[in-house]
Amino acid sequence: MWLVKLNSGYDMPMLGLGTWTQNNRTAAESVYFALKNGYRLIxxxxxxxxxxxxxEGIRRAIAEGVVKREDVFITSKIMPGNYNNAAAAIDASLKDLGVAYLDLMLIHQPGSNDKAVYQAMEQGVKDGKLRSIGxxxxxxxxxxxxxxxxATIIPAVIQNENHIYYxxxxxxNYVKQFGTVIECWYPFGGRGNTGENFGNKTIAEIAKKHGKTPAQIILxxxxxxxYVTVPGSANPNHIAENIKVFDFELSQDEMKKIAGLNRQRRYENW
Structure with missing residues (x-):
């Protein structure tokens, strides 16, 4: 698993499991399965x-000796509905996750109280509840x-929609000067759009050449x-497939071809 050194001094895995749209039951299963299959970012x-x-999924993996807590990089986010009491939201996330600290906490999206929310996260770092913020x-x-x-603590991570078309x-390039890393949600374009991304002619040709799937080429x-990337899935086959991207390398020409697919076109507006 590749790691990137954050400006906070901590190492972050560059590929992880996203859990958006999953309920507690499916999240517990998918997280446990992912950790057994080598994932270390949730x-x-x-x-x-x-x-x-x-x-629950993390604790099960720890109990079975699959991982130790310090092996797992856990990210959560403060949602807009909690922006008026961010400190309490941090504590609630720690309680529900059953951990003493979070590796990364993010403001979920811009809101009306961003400064106070960010300052609450900075206090969380000082209190030892959060290791990195973004x-x-x-x-x-x-x-x-x-x-x-x-900000008195520069954001370590910015998590945004990011895929071949955006x-x-x-x-x-702008945030590199601050040591800030871009993390991608919707690496395949999100539900309803994966076909367009996987079916892209350039991606399909490169996948065939390497004997890999389009998903693996994109990741x-x-x-x-x-980029750090967190493809979301509750499908064990897809979870296992998505992490198998560290046994081959794309050529400079292939990287340029994929860069050329950029249309600055987002699928979402939030």
């Missing part, structure tokens, strides 16, 4: 309503600069381009 959020399940769904230099104007390399491109 992504959830208060809004998902599955933190208890995610925690933001999600901030897409422009202007949005990032606003956070930087009041690469936003402008933002990635390999992302980690090779310096």
């Amino acid at each position: 992504d959830t959020a208060r809004y998902y309503g599955n933190e208890k399940g995610v925690g 933001i999600s769904n901030y897409y422009t230099k202007q949005q990032v600069d606003e956070v930087l104007s009041y 690469q936003n390399t402008v933002l990635q 390999r491109w992302q980690v090779q381009a310096g």
Whole structure:
């Protein structure tokens, strides 16, 4: 598993499991299966309503000796409905996940109380509850600069929609100077759009050449381009498939071809 050194000093796995749309039951199973299959990054959020399940899956893997707590990088997010009491939201996530600290906490999306939320996360770092902090769904230099104007701890991660048709390399290149890493949700375009991404002629040709699936080519491109990526799935076959991207390498020409697919076209508007 590849790791990236965050500006907080901690190492973050570059590929993990996303749990958006999963309930507690399916999250517990998929997280446990993912950890057994080599995953070490698990992504959830208060809004998902599955933190208890995610925690259950992690505890089961720990109890069976699959991993230790310090082996697992756990990310959660403070949802807009909790922005008026971010400190309590941090504690609620820790309680539901059943852990003493989170490896990464993000503001889920821009809201009306971002400064206070970010400052609550900074206090969480000082209190030992959070190791790294960041933001999600901030897409422009202007949005990032606003956070930087009041941040005393620079965001370690920005988690955004990112796939072959929306690469936003402008933002990635801008935040490199701060040591901030871009993390991708919807690496395959999200539900209803995977066919368009997997069926792309360039992706399909590269997949055939390497004897890999289109999903594996897209994930390999992302980690090779310096992104962290968290494909979501409750399907054991897909979970097992998605992590098998570290036994081959895309050529510079192939990386350029995939970069050329960028249309700056998002599928979502939040």
